[in-house]
Amino acid sequence: MHPILNRLNRAVIESSLSRIKIEPQHSVLEIGFGGGSALALVAKRLTTGTVTGVDLSPDMVRKAEYQFRREIADGRIRVQLGDIAALPFESESFDRVFTINTIYFWQDTLQCFLEIKRVLKPGGQALVALRSRENMQRVAFTQHGFRLFSPDEVQPYMAQAGFTHVRSTHARQGTRFDEILVSGCKG
Numbered sequence: 001m002h003p004i005l006n007r008l009n010r011a012v013i014e015s016s017l018s019r020i021k022i023e024p025q026h027s028v029l030e031i032g033f034g035g036g037s038a039l040a041l042v043a044k045r046l047t048t049g050t051v052t053g054v055d056l057s058p059d060m061v062r063k064a065e066y067q068f069r070r071e072i073a074d075g076r077i078r079v080q081l082g083d084i085a086a087l088p089f090e091s092e093s094f095d096r097v098f099t100i101n102t103i104y105f106w107q108d109t110l111q112c113f114l115e116i117k118r119v120l121k122p123g124g125q126a127l128v129a130l131r132s133r134e135n136m137q138r139v140a141f142t143q144h145g146f147r148l149f150s151p152d153e154v155q156p157y158m159a160q161a162g163f164t165h166v167r168s169t170h171a172r173q174g175t176r177f178d179e180i181l182v183s184g185c186k187g
């Protein structure tokens with residue numbers, strides 16, 4: 001990735017992780033891990049915990065299996081092929097679930113939030129990070145099949161899915177890479 005993109009990507013990951021307060025023993029799920037930068041950062045915060053990454057792309061999963069072969073061998077990272085619409089995990093498996101820049105690809109926004117809630121343990125916390133519609137519209141490729149959201153359009157889906165303490169913030173407004181962070185708790 002280009003160094004500037006890398007830095008911006010790192011910034012949204014750091015903001016996301018600081019919002020959901022990951023503890024060393026937690027079981028954490030990242031949906032749509034892409035290049036895997038967030039998996040690496042989460043793994044560094046864990047002692048007895050595990051971070052699991054699920055992605056729809058076999059290519060991303062294969063690359064992560066190679067990149068994280070040591071962490072996978074010692075049990076701190078797991079990676080798996082799967083779709084957010086039907087996550088390949090038992091109910092109440094994770095303390096924290098997060099996903100960064102994937103909501104644009106979800107076919108049914110409410111169903112996906114319900115799926116996130118299903119795999120969260122009671123008392124667990126979830127976070128979705130995205131760029132705003134206003135921001136993404138400037139990029140030509142988002143005209144085709146992307147679902148875009150204004151800063152206050154995601155929070156209602158999370159509330160409708162039954163999350164509590166739903167909170168939305170919008171940072172870096174007016175820059176090319178704004179950050180909408182929407183978080184909520186299960187129970």
Ligand SMILES: C[S@@+](CC[C@H](N)C(=O)[O-])C[C@H]1O[C@@H](n2cnc3c(N)ncnc32)[C@H](O)[C@@H]1O
Nearest residue numbers: 032033034055056057082083084100101102105
């Ligand atoms: C724009 S990339 C973001 C990657 C990473 N989260 C980041 O912020 O750098 C979107 C990722 O989500 C994955 N993805 C897209 N649709 C998905 C789905 N329905 N379920 C799981 N992963 C999905 C893609 O394969 C890709 O790796």
